[in-house]
Amino acid sequence: MTLSTSPDTSVRIVGPRPPADPERWPDVARLPRASALRTAIARRIVEGALTRLPLRIRHGDGAGSVPRPAAPRPGEPAALRDGAPTLTLHDPAAFHRRIGADGLIGFGESYMAGEWDSDDLVGLLTVLATHVDDLVPAPLRRLRGLWAHRRPLRxxxxxxxxxxxxxxxxxxxxxxxxxxxxxxxxxxxxxxxxxxxxxxxxxxxxxxxxxxxxxxxxxxxxxxxxxxxxxxxxxxxxxxxxxxxxxxxxxxxxxxxxxxxxxxxxxxxxxxxxxxxxxxxxxxxxxxxxxxxxxxxxxxxxxxxxxxxxxxxxxxxxxxxxxxxxxxxxxxxxxxxxxxxxxxxxxxxxxxxxxxxxxxxxxxxxxxxxxxxxxxxxxxxxxxxxxxxxxxxxxxxxxxxxxxxxxxxxxxxxxxxxxxxxxxxxxxxxxxxxxxxxxxxxxx
CATH class of the missing domain: 3.40.50.150 (Vaccinia Virus protein VP39)
Incomplete structure (x- = not known):
């Protein structure tokens, strides 16, 4: 099975715990190239979208670490703090960089690389699927073609x-x-x-x-x-x-x-x-x-x-x-x-x-x-x-x-x-x- 045949545009090996095999999983084992501006834009969009959704974000202290509890957002109800699914970012820089380079493909590859986890993966993904039309501001949706890849002819x-x-x-x-x-x-x-x-x-x-x-x-x-x-x-x-x-x-x-x-x-x-x-x-x-x-x-x-x-x-x-x-x-x-x-x-x-x-x-x-x-x-x-x-x-x-x-x-x-x-x-x-x-x- 050929899992990825895209050209190697890597920068460095990443991944918590054991890293992904770079021969079998080239696009997971290595971070893609993405400009600082593109990564910053992705971070701004992603963080803005996630803060509007009924979920929590935690940041770990590096790959594989125990996450720090997130501070509640102003006005956040107790039920949301206690029961909402949590997105734990072990490597926020890699997470945003992958999304900046490859959009939702990068989101999935970041999970494969172990750069993020969730205490309720289905719950988290259900929130994202329910609000899929709200994740990106309407004016930016017209720019989808700038980051969304075309399907390979093969x-x-x-x-x-x-x-x-x-x-x-x-x-x-x-x-x-x-x-x-x-x-x-x-x-x-x-x-x-x-x-x-x-x-x-x-x-x-x-x-x-x-x-x-x-x-x-x-x-x-x-x-x-x-x-x-x-x-x-x-x-x-x-x-x-x-x-x-x-x-x-x-x-x-x-x-x-x-x-x-x-x-x-x-x-x-x-x-x-x-x-x-x-x-x-x-x-x-x-x-x-x-x-x-x-x-x-x-x-x-x-x-x-x-x-x-x-x-x-x-x-x-x-x-x-x-x-x-x-x-x-x-x-x-x-x-x-x-x-x-x-x-x-x-x-x-x-x-x-x-x-x-x-x-x-x-x-x-x-x-x-x-x-x-x-x-x-x-x-x-x-x-x-x-x-x-x-x-x-x-x-x-x-x-x-x-x-x-x-x-x-x-x-x-x-x-x-x-x-x-x-x-x-x-x-x-x-x-x-x-x-x-x-x-x-x-x-x-």
Whole structure:
């Protein structure tokens, strides 16, 4: 996995406790170049924004030190002083310098480097996500292009690029995902009976989510089902148990290999074929097409091709069932061409669509949305359960060959995602689509 290939514009090695490996994490191990003026402007903006938010800031006495309690701000209520999440800056100079050079990418890399921490990481990130439009003064938002990086061309989700992008995340290690997912190995939002959720409810909630998607698609005995994005095979297994004949496609070799073993162990190998294939390479017509949280990896440039492929793969009377993460349309437009911390380190090449974009692109391809239901609170709970399992066993992560910088990156990714749903910045939706003009009943 190539975690960073940007040119070395470093000045010095940084990082509390053990420093990041400069070969594996070049942009974390070394501070970026940033002018004193740019850093000072970043400090002014960041400090001004943070003092307006319901959180506290503490400054440590250097890397790894115990932070000094912050003095309460004038007029700060006791409840805020006592219970608000705290941002502890171990290295304020490095923190502001990274933000001055790289914006929110720098914010994430500063966490990976150990230059800041929080006593409530999800709470802190939820505050920031809730007030995302207030962090930068309105006149300065027009200058976003001066610090926001453009997405690298190498991350475009062409057929070859999509293979590389998927492998950089999903081929990390099956054992890594096994550490924090439930036994169904389902890496998408669950659907719980009650919230808040308990760990022992996760597998049943994942099955409930899958079953509702299969119901939306009308999957039953004899259904010819195409799944775009295999994961580790749980949806294909449950569809085959209903009597469907399943073709499921993936670009991840690691997932394909484990999915084949799990399908064989479930006794449904005769009903399920797993192929390494891009959605643009699939042929044939299917009674049902299901795709779970895969559209986020497609990229806006290729949404027309994606929905056109879905329409072309449907047999007469067929249904498409999608599960998709969404964000508000204005936020989607603001980030569409921006290289973010998530796109650099976690999900290269993708973009979370808005509900408006889903409706527009599906309609242009000749598909009508006949069911649309959101359940973002359930994703927040799913992510919480994953994050708690991940952070509870750092030794197991280390044993797989992932270092401390990776652990901090993955913890921030899970917490950042959870915060997005808790702040209602993100949602997750299940949709049913049918060919324009059809009644939407489809085969049963």
């Amino acid at each position: 991350d475009r989700s062409t057929i070859e690029g999509a293979r590389d992008n998927i492998q950089r995340h999903y081929d990390l290690s099956n054992d890594l995902f096994t550490l924090f997912l439930d036994p169904s190995l389902t890496y998408s939002s669950a659907l719980f009976d009650t919230l808040p959720a308990t760990p022992d409810a996760l597998t049943a909630a994942q099955h409930a989510k899958i079953d509702r998607l299969l119901d939306l698609a009308g999957v039953g005995p004899g259904t010819r089902l195409l799944e775009i994005g295999t994961g580790w095979g749980e949806l294909a297994i449950r569809a085959a148990a209903r009597g469907a004949d399943v073709l499921t496609v993936t670009l991840s070799r690691e997932q394909r290999d484990l999915a084949l073993r799990r399908i064989a162990e479930a006794g449904v190998a005769g009903r399920v074929a797993v192929e390494l294939r891009d959605y643009r390479e699939v042929e044939g017509r299917y009674d049902a097409v299901v795709s779970v949280e895969m559209i986020e990896a497609v990229g806006a440039e290729f949404w027309p091709a994606y929905f056109t492929a879905l329409r072309g793969l449907l047999a007469p009377g067929g249904r498409v069932a999608l599960q998709a993460i969404t964000m508000p349309h204005d936020r989607m437009l603001a980030t569409a061409r921006t290289h973010t911390w998530i796109s650099k380190y976690v999900f290269p090449g993708g973009l979370i669509p808005s509900p408006d974009a889903l409706a527009r692109e599906s309609a242009a391809a000749g598909l009508d949305i006949t069911h649309d239901d959101g359940f973002g609170d359930h994703y927040a709970e799913t992510l919480r359960l994953w994050r708690e399992r991940f952070v509870d066993d750092p030794d197991a992560v280390d044993a797989l060959g992932f270092d401390r910088t990776f652990r901090r990156m993955w913890e921030l990714y899970l917490a950042y995602s959870e915060a997005g749903f808790r702040a209602r910045y993100l949602d997750v939706r299940q949709l049913r689509l049918v060919a324009t003009g059809e009644d939407g009943e489809g085969p049963r």
